Amino acid sequence: MGSSILAMAELATPMAIRVAATLGLVERAGGAGATAEQLAAGTGTAAPALRLMLDHLVSAGVFELDAGRYRPTELGLQMREDAPEGIKPLLDINCAGGRAELAFADLLGTITTGAPAYEHRYGRDFWADLDAHPHLRRSFDAQMSWRFATQAAQIAARFDWSRFARVLDVGGGDGN
Incomplete structure (x- = not known):
C-alpha cells in the first residue's frame, strides 16, 4: 500500500526521539529498564509528560514497556552514547547537529523571505554560534569526523563529479 504523505510529515516521533537522545533516556534506563518516575527524577522532567512520550516511543518500537519499566529496544540502543552507529550527536538537541536541525522548523520563513532560519532562531549564523x-564546536567536530568515516566514500562514489574540472576539500570540523 505505499506510504502516505501524512506519515512522512509526522513530527511527533522524530522530536520524541531527539528529546529521548538529549535526555539520555537509553543510558538512564539501561538494560534493567526504569519507570517513568525514575527517568523523570534523573532528568528533571515532568513524569506524566515523560510517560506519554515514552509510551509513544513504545508504539514506535524504540522502547518496550514491561512491568512498568521502560527499556530500550535494539532500535533504541542506537541512541546510546557509545553505539557503533554514532548518531546520538546528530539527534541531541544540545549538540550542533540537533540544534541545526531544529532550525528547519522555520523553513517556511526562509523560503518566504530568503533569510537563514538558523540565524532567525538563534540570533547568529551557524558558524558564529x-x-x-x-x-557546539566540539560536537560539530565529532559529527564531521563521524560523517567522514561513514559517508565520504559513499559521497565520492555516488555523486556525479564530471561537471567539475577540480574539486577541493578544505576540511571541516577538526580537519579530517
Missing part, C-alpha cells in the same frame, strides 16, 4: 559555544 559554533565560535560562541565551545561545546
Whole structure:
C-alpha cells in the first residue's frame, strides 16, 4: 500500500526521539529498564509528560514497556552514547547537529523571505554560534569526523563529479 504523505510529515516521533537522545533516556534506563518516575527524577522532567512520550516511543518500537519499566529496544540502543552507529550527536538537541536541525522548523520563513532560519532562531549564523559555544564546536567536530568515516566514500562514489574540472576539500570540523 505505499506510504502516505501524512506519515512522512509526522513530527511527533522524530522530536520524541531527539528529546529521548538529549535526555539520555537509553543510558538512564539501561538494560534493567526504569519507570517513568525514575527517568523523570534523573532528568528533571515532568513524569506524566515523560510517560506519554515514552509510551509513544513504545508504539514506535524504540522502547518496550514491561512491568512498568521502560527499556530500550535494539532500535533504541542506537541512541546510546557509545553505539557503533554514532548518531546520538546528530539527534541531541544540545549538540550542533540537533540544534541545526531544529532550525528547519522555520523553513517556511526562509523560503518566504530568503533569510537563514538558523540565524532567525538563534540570533547568529551557524558558524558564529559554533565560535560562541565551545561545546557546539566540539560536537560539530565529532559529527564531521563521524560523517567522514561513514559517508565520504559513499559521497565520492555516488555523486556525479564530471561537471567539475577540480574539486577541493578544505576540511571541516577538526580537519579530517
